[in-house]
Amino acid sequence: MTAMVYEEAGPALPGVSVTAPVIFGYIVNNRTKIGESFVKSKQNLYFCSMSTEEQMKKDLYYMRQALAEAEAAYREGEIPVGAVVVCRDRIIARAHNLTETLNDVTAHAEMQAITMAASGLGGKYLQDCTLYVTLEPCTMCAGAIGWAQLRRMVYGCPDEKRGYRLYAPRALHPRAEVVCGVMEEECKALMQRFFRERR
Numbered sequence: 001m002t003a004m005v006y007e008e009a010g011p012a013l014p015g016v017s018v019t020a021p022v023i024f025g026y027i028v029n030n031r032t033k034i035g036e037s038f039v040k041s042k043q044n045l046y047f048c049s050m051s052t053e054e055q056m057k058k059d060l061y062y063m064r065q066a067l068a069e070a071e072a073a074y075r076e077g078e079i080p081v082g083a084v085v086v087c088r089d090r091i092i093a094r095a096h097n098l099t100e101t102l103n104d105v106t107a108h109a110e111m112q113a114i115t116m117a118a119s120g121l122g123g124k125y126l127q128d129c130t131l132y133v134t135l136e137p138c139t140m141c142a143g144a145i146g147w148a149q150l151r152r153m154v155y156g157c158p159d160e161k162r163g164y165r166l167y168a169p170r171a172l173h174p175r176a177e178v179v180c181g182v183m184e185e186e187c188k189a190l191m192q193r194f195f196r197e198r199r
C-alpha cells in the first residue's frame with residue numbers, strides 16, 4: 001500500500017467537508033483505530049493513503065450521482081439514500097432505497113446496487129469497484145459490502161444511530177479503504193428535509 005500522507009485539513013474542494021471528530025479523508029478501514037487515534041491526536045489533520053486531487057474530484061462527481069439517486073428516492077417517498085457502484089471509471093450500478101416500494105426492509109440502496117453491479121459484471125465479487133453511498137451504511141449493508149469484497153467505499157454523511165462503524169467496524173474487507181464526508185452537507189440536508197416533512 002502507498003505510504004500514508006497527511007495534510008492540513010480544510011475544505012480542499014467545495015462539497016468536501018471536514019467535521020469533528022474527523023474521520024474524514026482516506027481512511028484505510030482495517031486501520032481505523034490507527035486513523036482514529038491519529039485523528040484524535042492531531043485534530044485538524046486528515047490522512048490519506050492515496051490522496052490526489054483527481055481522486056477527490058472523481059469522488060465528488062460520483063457522489064453527486066449517488067445524491068441524484070437519493071433525490072429519486074425522496075420523490076418516491078422513500079428515505080432518501082442513493083448509491084452507485086463504479087468500476088474502472090464507469091458507473092455499473094445506480095440504485096436507491098426501495099424499502100417502502102418493495103415492502104422489504106433489506107431493500108437498502110447499497111443492497112440493490114451490489115446486486116445490480118454483480119449481475120452487470122457477471123461475477124459476485126466487486127474487488128475493483130468503489131461504492132458511493134449518500135449515508136453511512138448500516139450493519140446489514142456493511143456485511144454485504146464485505147461479502148462482495150469491495151475495496152473502496154465513499155459515503156456522504158455519517159449515521160450515528162444506525163451506522164456500521166458503531167456496531168460492526170470490521171465488517172468490510174480488511175483491505176477496504178473508506179472515505180467519508182464527501183458532500184456530507186447535501187446528503188444530510190436531504191435526509192433532514194425528508195424527516196421534517198414527515199413529522
Ligand SMILES: [Zn+2]
Nearest residue numbers: 108137138141
Ligand atoms: Zn443498509
